[in-house]
Amino acid sequence: MKRISTVCAIFSGLLFFAQEAGKAGELLKNEASKREMESSKIERLNSQNNNSGNSGFRNPTNQNNQNKRHANTNYQWNQNYGYAEVFLRIPEQGHFSVELADQMIATHSGRYRFFDLPSGRIPISIYDNGFLVYRTTLNVRNNSRMVLDFFTNEGLYLLDSYPIQNDYYGFNNWNDVWNNPYANSGNNGNINYPNVMDHQTFQQFMSAMKKDAWFDDKKIAFINQQGRHAMFTSEQISILVKDLSFDKNKIALAKSLFSKCVDKQKYFIVGDALDFESSRRDLMDYISKN
Structure with missing residues (x-):
């Protein structure tokens, strides 16, 4: 019983820390x-x-005009x-x-x-x-x-x-x-992130890529095409990066997919897929600036 209480106390502490401000x-x-x-x-x-200025948004106010009500026929249709x-x-x-x-x-x-x-x-x-x-x-x-x-x-x-x-x-x-x-x-x-493939779908995606794309440039094009409509987890990106043959292509893909990652706090996982320490430092430097 004492051991169970200790485990519960540790678990509660971890949950509190996970939500700690800052x-x-x-x-x-x-x-x-x-x-x-x-x-x-x-x-x-x-x-x-009391000033004549306004915020610059769509509904500026001016005290001199507040008492003037008139029809405004200058309609703006489909303004983007x-x-x-x-x-x-x-x-x-x-x-x-x-x-x-x-x-x-x-x-x-x-x-x-x-x-x-x-x-x-x-x-x-x-x-x-x-x-x-x-x-x-x-x-x-x-x-x-x-x-x-x-x-x-x-x-x-x-x-x-x-x-x-x-x-x-x-x-x-x-x-x-x-x-x-x-x-x-x-x-x-x-997985409960926007537009992220579940495990089974991701495996199907990998199989399709390996079937249709043999070389790095074809694989990258295949991944980027899918990336237009989907997001990835750090673990999925790590698998995609590791599947490439050349480290220069791996670092390029790791950088390009950073914006498509839903759990950026775990992106260090992707660094393990790179072959050289210099490439890992390059990726971490890129992440720190984005």
Whole structure:
């Protein structure tokens, strides 16, 4: 009984560590000034309304025009703003609201999901009880979903960015999109990532590649063609890289598939598929810059 209790205590500790603030993702710099953070949101908005400037998004406000209502027949049909999504989680208790581009969400669930965002550099502001506590700028890519975690004492962390394909969310449980970067998806090791082949499908893919492609250049072309419609795990990429004959082709493929990897925190596995230590260092250097 004592041994079972000890094992349970260790397991609980591992789960706690897996979700510990600041243990996953890239910390994004807080760009909010001390003065802004000491002013409530209402005071800040009142100050903005007294100025003639606007945010540069689709719905600019101007106090001089607020009382003028007239028909606007300058319609814009099928204007392409791009499409992107941003998912932000705030796991702590509090009255938080988040402003992103021209959207504002206030919820007690701790999950803030923004859809129909334009691509490009977009400011994000986080408020606690109406007071600005964090502001930074996100570099949002078209047809992508950016996933973030925010901790008051730690900051805003970019966990990962996934491509959006065929309007498919890419997960069965809303929590998985945040928990996966912590290696704590709770799905008992089953693949639950967007557009990733299961084990059987991947084996079929490998068999088809070896049947139709004998040389490295043909194999790389075959892999890249599949990569247009699928994502890979680190383990799958390692197998694909190891199957090539020449190390220069292996390092090239390892670099090109990094953006298609769903568990980048395990990409060190791919380094083991390279023949030379210099190639492994080259890959790690590439990863550190991307």
